[in-house]
Amino acid sequence: MIGRIPILDVQPAVDCGRRPARAVAGETFQVSATVFREGHEMLGAGAVLRAPDGSRHPLAPMRELAEGSDRYGAEVTVTSPGLWHFHVEAWGDPIARWHHDAAIKIPLGQDTELVLGDGARLFERAAAQIRTLPAASAGQAKAARAAVEALAARLRDPAISPLDRLAAASREEITAILTAFPLREMLTRSARLPVMAHRQRALYGSWYEFFPRSEGAIADQPGGHILASGTLKTAARRLDAVARMGFDLVYLPPVHPIGTTARKGANNSLNAAPGDPGSPWAIGSADGGHDAIHPDLGTLADFDAFVARAGELGMEVALDLALQASPDHPWVTEHPEWFTTRSDGSIAYAENPPKKYQDIYPLNFDNDPEGIYVAVLRVVRHWMGHGIRIFRVDNPHTKPLPFWERLLADVARTDPDVIFLAEAFTRPAMMHALATIGFHQSYTYFTWRNSAEELTSYLRELSGTAAAYMRPNFFVNTPDILSEYLQHGGPAAFGVRAVLAAMLAPSWGVYSGYELCENVPAVPGSEEYMDSEKYQYRPRYWEHAETVAADISPFITRLNMIRKMHPALHWLRNLRFHYCDQPEILCFSKSTTGTAPGADGDAAGAPHGDLAGAQQGGMAGGQEGDTAGAQQRDTVLVVVNLNPYHAREATIWLDAAALGAEPGTELVVTDELTGQSYRWGQGNYVRLDPARAPAHIFSVAAGQPGG
Numbered sequence: 001m002i003g004r005i006p007i008l009d010v011q012p013a014v015d016c017g018r019r020p021a022r023a024v025a026g027e028t029f030q031v032s033a034t035v036f037r038e039g040h041e042m043l044g045a046g047a048v049l050r051a052p053d054g055s056r057h058p059l060a061p062m063r064e065l066a067e068g069s070d071r072y073g074a075e076v077t078v079t080s081p082g083l084w085h086f087h088v089e090a091w092g093d094p095i096a097r098w099h100h101d102a103a104i105k106i107p108l109g110q111d112t113e114l115v116l117g118d119g120a121r122l123f124e125r126a127a128a129q130i131r132t133l134p135a136a137s138a139g140q141a142k143a144a145r146a147a148v149e150a151l152a153a154r155l156r157d158p159a160i161s162p163l164d165r166l167a168a169a170s171r172e173e174i175t176a177i178l179t180a181f182p183l184r185e186m187l188t189r190s191a192r193l194p195v196m197a198h199r200q201r202a203l204y205g206s207w208y209e210f211f212p213r214s215e216g217a218i219a220d221q222p223g224g225h226i227l228a229s230g231t232l233k234t235a236a237r238r239l240d241a242v243a244r245m246g247f248d249l250v251y252l253p254p255v256h257p258i259g260t261t262a263r264k265g266a267n268n269s270l271n272a273a274p275g276d277p278g279s280p281w282a283i284g285s286a287d288g289g290h291d292a293i294h295p296d297l298g299t300l301a302d303f304d305a306f307v308a309r310a311g312e313l314g315m316e317v318a319l320d321l322a323l324q325a326s327p328d329h330p331w332v333t334e335h336p337e338w339f340t341t342r343s344d345g346s347i348a349y350a351e352n353p354p355k356k357y358q359d360i361y362p363l364n365f366d367n368d369p370e371g372i373y374v375a376v377l378r379v380v381r382h383w384m385g386h387g388i389r390i391f392r393v394d395n396p397h398t399k400p401l402p403f404w405e406r407l408l409a410d411v412a413r414t415d416p417d418v419i420f421l422a423e424a425f426t427r428p429a430m431m432h433a434l435a436t437i438g439f440h441q442s443y444t445y446f447t448w449r450n451s452a453e454e455l456t457s458y459l460r461e462l463s464g465t466a467a468a469y470m471r472p473n474f475f476v477n478t479p480d481i482l483s484e485y486l487q488h489g490g491p492a493a494f495g496v497r498a499v500l501a502a503m504l505a506p507s508w509g510v511y512s513g514y515e516l517c518e519n520v521p522a523v524p525g526s527e528e529y530m531d532s533e534k535y536q537y538r539p540r541y542w543e544h545a546e547t548v549a550a551d552i553s554p555f556i557t558r559l560n561m562i563r564k565m566h567p568a569l570h571w572l573r574n575l576r577f578h579y580c581d582q583p584e585i586l587c588f589s590k591s592t593t594g595t596a597p598g599a600d601g602d603a604a605g606a607p608h609g610d611l612a613g614a615q616q617g618g619m620a621g622g623q624e625g626d627t628a629g630a631q632q633r634d635t636v637l638v639v640v641n642l643n644p645y646h647a648r649e650a651t652i653w654l655d656a657a658a659l660g661a662e663p664g665t666e667l668v669v670t671d672e673l674t675g676q677s678y679r680w681g682q683g684n685y686v687r688l689d690p691a692r693a694p695a696h697i698f699s700v701a702a703g704q705p706g707g
Helices: 094-109 113-127 138-157 162-168 173-178 230-236 239-244 300-313 332-333 368-386 401-413 429-435 450-463 484-504 540-548 553-565
Strands: 007-011 021-024 028-035 043-050 071-077 083-093 185-189 193-198 205-208 226-228 248-251 314-319 350-354 355-357 388-395 421-424 472-477 506-509 575-577 585-593 632-641 650-654 667-671 675-679 683-688 695-702
Touching: 007 083, 028 043, 043 071, 043 388, 094 113, 094 162, 113 162, 113 650, 138 162, 138 173, 205 472, 205 632, 248 388, 248 421, 300 314, 314 368, 401 429, 421 429, 450 484, 450 575, 450 585, 472 484, 484 506, 484 553, 484 585, 484 632, 484 695, 575 650, 585 650, 632 683, 683 695
Parallel strands: 021 193, 205 248, 205 506, 248 314, 314 388, 388 421, 472 506
Antiparallel strands: 007 028, 028 071, 043 083, 083 185, 083 193, 350 355, 575 585, 585 632, 632 695, 650 683, 667 675, 667 695
């Protein structure tokens, strides 16, 4: 039934409130609702948060978002992990109505004493109902009551002019008191809606993916025949360099034994040569299945040491969870019912016509759903017991949604800090459904959004309504995806995409080799890499990186440092776009007030510089390190040339409100890549040459420019 004061379409609401909206500890988001009432009566509205322990936060006053829209909104902040709830309250506001009428009548001398007497009665009622709220001490409530009672007496005092009495009712002190202690009639409450707040890493982090078997692999000569696989011990040596680049997470593809039946060879050939290691996603052999370590990589003790070393460097380890099996997996003989048997008695291998994956058997979740569920949950908890709190889930869209909903809920009940990233490059409906049932993050279509129009439209979706349940992770490349933009754009293209991913999304990631601008496809028109690491060892001789055509690791290091320095870049919903008169230049900003989530230290020693790291300089726009305790507004403004071949120039028209500035305010913008400062107003000229730097990343402040 509709309330006395109608409150409709309360947001954020996922699946009509049947599932919780998403946030992370420290995140601010907008609660909104359509609120109205009959006639010309005035109303007030507010949002109320309840913490996981049931305690009620102070009312957050709601304001009409657009004049005449009847749509009201307020910003609220969840401060800790757990299941929160919120609701909207609306009420008749007789004091607001009195102010409206009195401001018209008293200057005209109409019913002056009657109007002032009515006002006095309203303020006496307001004083009588003031109670101590969580935001005020008993002493503050007593002082507020006394101030409102004094106002009521003043309104009745004929010795004071009517206009002075009217003005007294609008004093800032009185307005503040009635905001904290509103006089409310016909109070109406909406239904409570849930918000699940996760730990901050669920939203913010920089990911680095690499194959342990390639790190430390021994060849008879550089680029020659591989004599021995890299191991977890040799891979651990790479962690220091990854940490120096400022990454927060190391993501490992499957580290389990690999089958030999139908093993794929180099470049996905059907005939593996002696020594070909096969695909890590063809999981399982006589050496074990999903709970085992490939013997070539080492032992579980080596894995534990790898995870521990990453932790010492301030990084987490994410592990691939790929629910499929090679023909040699123990499950195939122990539980043949878990797979699909064809009419000739053979087990069906994976296909996505015309692609065939003869080395992989997909699970059939309908034959023995309970048996498969128990086995998978055991595998997940096994790796949780070895320090894994983040799983990147391979192709979750090819498994039933009820399976994932149950698995993620069961893990969350005992270990709410465990995070699952959905690798789901699939139809929008499935991607969104995976997010609503419990996945903490998702891959996206970012890889294929290249123009300013495409990026603007997609990011408005992701940072708008979708942000209530879906958190994007912008990987610039993966072992499966070498985009056409990167194949043809040269090092500048790699810089452009890194800036976009690192600045637009709180979570972004790179697959090893990106920093070397590896861009050769298997065949023209393909997004597969030539000599794909999925099927062979790919040792990279990092100590000789300066000899390659391009090494943008200093640039990536700088991007990650900027991310750590600026709390605004740790959020998603604060993204705003600014108008540009050049269609190949994109301008956007992020702004916030408060501390940053997950600021896990800094990336000491990261230089300023162009893509090759040639320019070296001092820090610009702030101090390195943790931002804990900072409460000043942090604003970052990014301008990117999306054309990796040619310089582009444009005029940028700034939305001052999005930057936390008054219209006409002169701003000082300091480029975090070069250290240069400029005075900017509403309209500003830019020229970006991708051969030098593909973007400006400005910190924004008011005042005189430095330097």
